[in-house]
Amino acid sequence: MTGVLARRTAAEHLVAADAHSAHNYAPLPVVAASAQGAWITDVDGRRYLDVLSAYSALNFGHSHPHLLAAAHDQLDRVTLVSRAFQHDRMAEFCSRLAALCGKELVLPMNTGAEAVESGIKVARRWGYRVKGVAPDRAAITVAAGNFHGRTTTIVGFSDDPSARDGFGPFAPGFRMVPFGDAEAVRASLDADSVAVLLEPVQGEAGVVVPPAGYLAEVRRICDEAGVLLVADEVQSGLGRTGRTFACEHEGVVPDLYLLGKALGGGVVPVSAVVGDADVLGVLDPGSHGSTFGGNPLACAVGCAVLDLLEAGWPQRRAAELGERLAARLEALVGHGLTAVRTTGLWAGVDVDPALGTAREVCKDMMARGVLAKDTHGATVRLAPPLVISEEDLDHAVDVLAEVLRLRSVPAQR
Numbered sequence: 001m002t003g004v005l006a007r008r009t010a011a012e013h014l015v016a017a018d019a020h021s022a023h024n025y026a027p028l029p030v031v032a033a034s035a036q037g038a039w040i041t042d043v044d045g046r047r048y049l050d051v052l053s054a055y056s057a058l059n060f061g062h063s064h065p066h067l068l069a070a071a072h073d074q075l076d077r078v079t080l081v082s083r084a085f086q087h088d089r090m091a092e093f094c095s096r097l098a099a100l101c102g103k104e105l106v107l108p109m110n111t112g113a114e115a116v117e118s119g120i121k122v123a124r125r126w127g128y129r130v131k132g133v134a135p136d137r138a139a140i141t142v143a144a145g146n147f148h149g150r151t152t153t154i155v156g157f158s159d160d161p162s163a164r165d166g167f168g169p170f171a172p173g174f175r176m177v178p179f180g181d182a183e184a185v186r187a188s189l190d191a192d193s194v195a196v197l198l199e200p201v202q203g204e205a206g207v208v209v210p211p212a213g214y215l216a217e218v219r220r221i222c223d224e225a226g227v228l229l230v231a232d233e234v235q236s237g238l239g240r241t242g243r244t245f246a247c248e249h250e251g252v253v254p255d256l257y258l259l260g261k262a263l264g265g266g267v268v269p270v271s272a273v274v275g276d277a278d279v280l281g282v283l284d285p286g287s288h289g290s291t292f293g294g295n296p297l298a299c300a301v302g303c304a305v306l307d308l309l310e311a312g313w314p315q316r317r318a319a320e321l322g323e324r325l326a327a328r329l330e331a332l333v334g335h336g337l338t339a340v341r342t343t344g345l346w347a348g349v350d351v352d353p354a355l356g357t358a359r360e361v362c363k364d365m366m367a368r369g370v371l372a373k374d375t376h377g378a379t380v381r382l383a384p385p386l387v388i389s390e391e392d393l394d395h396a397v398d399v400l401a402e403v404l405r406l407r408s409v410p411a412q413r
């Protein structure tokens, strides 16, 4: 019986998965069976170059041997005790992650959305207990075009109709301003304000990099107003932009870092809120928690991820390969692309609508063995694993260029 199942073709897997999984995604029709580095092999033995990296959760590539070794080793010892007891991997993970961030305390959680939710709770409690905001008045300023996850509080302050429709009523306490406009942040703040919550680079929005000086100006505005700056680096952090944190490009240190995705190395979900004791210290026993947050397996994999980041090569590689990627993509503007935005090894490219949608371009790329993901209709997002070779990176761009060229010849569409 299992032999029969194992021999399902990709097409059969797709039909079977569609029958019993909720339809909250429309995946490209590839069925992975194994993966290594930047390459995925499907159930029929076809190989695909992965230039999405699970939205940067796979910054270090699939099956990184150091991360897998740490996971295997920990699996045989202890994987979960809950936070009711302590375990022998917690201290190392939290102290090393705090040091990487230049902060004092770490709150370990699991998913990115939980890190964001936790950051919101910490900022509000800080507002009441430290800043002295009147009860239930705390306001958090957020940016238009944001993506911070999928919980009801978080989608309540999204401006993406597809993320919100049918999920209200939503939590109050959020003020939205245009992304990239520091004066709008200043104008949004008053005595009730406790935090400004931003992605330093908006990933889901299409790799939107704010104007130079924006983050530094928002930092100054927060300091003047006595408001926390909370940086959602779930996607932008941990090497993707060529630095450990995207905030570093402007010398900005937020009051809270929200981390996730790559923190678990693509092996297990690991997220965290990182800050100093005068902020994160507002949490006391019983005020917040998570059954799985900071479990031994997560901490072991997280420590192995920290080994890689402390060595510095992922950040360097993102910076080096990123220059190459940017130069090659910019040459395609006017040749099927209308705009290119890049930072580190991360790009959002806008497809000329005359050639089709970004989704159609991704399907064409898949047919040629390269897996990328569209966002917001016209944008293809490229975020290859930082371990990708120069040749493979060039190949991905060659395939994109070929797809765009063929689409500009109507007869071949």
Ligand SMILES: *Cc1c(COP(=O)(O)O)cnc(C)c1O
Pocket (backbone or CB within 6 Å): 055, 110, 111, 112, 113, 114, 116, 147, 148, 149, 150, 199, 203, 204, 232, 233, 234, 235, 236, 260, 261
């Ligand atoms: C992906 C993402 C999240 C949510 O992470 P999940 O693990 O999917 O809950 C939050 N913030 C940003 C910036 C993200 O890119």
